[in-house]
Amino acid sequence: MTETPRFLSDPFDDDKLKEECGIFGITGVAEAANFVALGLHALQHRGQEAGGIVSYDPEAGFQSARRFGYVRDNFTKASLMETLPGALSIGHVRYSTSGSKGNTAIRDVQPLFAEFAMGGCAIAHNGNLxxxxQLKAELIERGSIFQSSSDTECIIHLMARSIQSNIPERIKDALRRVEGAFSLVAMTRSKLIGVRDPRGVRPLMLAKIGDGYALASETCAFDIIGAEFMREIEPGEMVIITPDGIESFYPFEKTQSRFCIFEHVYFSRPDSVISGRSVYETRRQIGMELAREAPVDADLVCPVPDSGTPAAIGFSQESGIPYAMGIIRNSYMGRTFIEPTEHIRNMGVRLKLNVNRAIIKDKRVILVDDSVVRGTTSRKIKEMILDAGAKEVHFRIASPPTMWPCFYGVDTPAREQLLASTMSEEEMRVHLGVASLKFVSLDGLYRACGEDNGRNVLDPQYCDACFSGEYPVRPSDMIERGFQMRKSA
Structure with a gap:
């Protein structure tokens, strides 16, 4: 029997924060699952490990398909999509941020489905509880039997224990018990439901398509299906969409919103719109802030593709230093690789990135990247640039130093593995072996996001815990495990 290939999640790129998950839902269109597949394809950058789709048709009932790997490799097959009929469907692309990592079971792949007394319900979740x-221990003590390692399943069991008479009310009951970050899409036999946590940490968007509606993590998912973006679901809002229209509720206690600022820096696609702002334009503005805050005499500004590109353009425009594609990405490697040999693994980032030697030789090069996490990839890229004949390498980073882990839906290394948590900026510069290293300031990042006065230290406008160590929601489970919060000044 032939052994099934083991797919590894990008073994050559462990120096980036992993992109949480993407969710999509649609109602009121024929063959809705096909639209979900297209939407998930546009959201693939948010999760490449696995994907799933659930649909409902009055004759066929609820149908689901869950697969490992890319959307394009699974949900473009007519033989599979024909098994997902109906005008109502939701889907999910996954990068595991809770539960098992690197050894995902198919039972962990969302959407999750449960049959209640009043009918079935499927749920897909972006974020982390x-x-x-604590909830799981309590529920198991009370007799619940868990089928997955996903934190999302807690919501299902809390719904099962609710005494409310319909599913939307049970969802409200369940979500009032959970803490952390959640954007949800859910579906019953007749309703598409979207919910965002009270602080709005994770995004959720609403669009109109024909006589129907769609929900998605990002606006770029609407473009691919020709839907018209309407608005963002507000922090703490729940929408219930039926053939009769949209109902809006606010079932949670009102609190200050704290949207994840790293969505602007890295997670969202540059062609998406967040809070009325183009993600591309925000990243270009970050580059301009960097050029003002940390100028350097050099010959070329080069992005580390692809996420560093808009910031590099902004740096070049503000500094007057020419922009050039000094590093070229191999677009055909993808984000997974099958069982690389040790020799191939040692080639590292050279399999993904190649230096444009004719441009780099004898130049003083400014490399613009979105972040430095462990620093391993940054060192390899610097070596490639110097090997190509560059005179100097300067790093400019389009985010502040990443010093703290995220517990709200991003797979972050442990704090001791984050370079900036153990080294000063100068120590990091020496460690990376570059002529200079500068990060955009937290105030500069806020200004690039449209906050002209920078960060309000008494009441920050965004969740920036990965930079500041100030967590808007207490990470109860991690504190129970021994995580040490930042001590107040």
């Missing part, structure tokens, strides 16, 4: 372990 910070009290999931």
């Amino acid at each position: 910070t009290n999931a372990e």
Whole structure:
């Protein structure tokens, strides 16, 4: 029997924060699952590990398909999509941020489905519940039997224990018990439901398509299906969409919104719009802030593709230093690789990135990247640039130093593995072996996001815990495990 290939999640790129998950839902269109597949394809950057789709048709009932790997490799097959009929469907692309990592079981792949007394319900979740372990222990003690390692399943069991008479009310009941970050899409036999946590940490968007509606993590998912973006679901809002229209509720206690600022820096696609702002334009503005805050005498500004490109353009425009594609990405490697040999693994980033030697030789090069996490990839890229004949390499980073882990839906290394948590900026410069290293300031990042006065230290406008260590929602489970919060000044 032939052994099934083991797919590894980008073994050559462990120096980036991994992109949480993407969710999509649609109602009121024929063959809705096909639209979901297209939407998930546009959201593939948010999760490449696995994907799933659930649909409902009055004759066929609820149908689901869950697969490992890319959307394009699974949900473009007519033989599969024909098994997902109906005008109502939701889907999910996954990068595991809770539960098992690197050894995902098919039972962990969302959407999750459960049959209640009043009918079936499927749920797909982007984010992370910070009290999931406590809830799970409580639920197991009371007789619940868990089928997956996903924190999302806590919501299903809390719904099952609710005494409310319909599914939307049970969802409200369940979500009032959870802590952390969640954007959800859910579906019953007749309703498409979207919910965002009270602080709005994770995004959720609403669009109109024909006589129907769609929900998605990002606006770029609407473009691919020709839907017209309407608005963002507000923090703490729940929408219920039926053939009769949209109902809006606010079932949670009102609190200050704290949207994830790293969505602007890296997670969202540059062609998406967040809070009325083009993600591309925000990243270009970050580059301009960097050029003002940390100028350097050099010959070329080069992005580390692809996420560093808009910031590099902004740096070049503000500094007057020419922009050039000094590093070229191999677009055909993808984000997974099958069982690389040790020799291939040692080639590292050279399999993904190649230096444009004719441009780099004898130049003083400014490399613009979105972040430095462990620093391993940054060192390899610097070596490639110097090997190509560059005179100097300067790093400019389009985010502040990443010093703290994220517990709200991003797979972050442990704090001791984050370079900036153990080294000063100068120590990092020496470690990376570059002529200079500068990060955009937290105030500069806020200004690039449209906050002209920078960061309000008493009441920050965004969740920036990965930079500041100030967590808007107490990470209860991690504190129980021994995580040390930042001590107040």
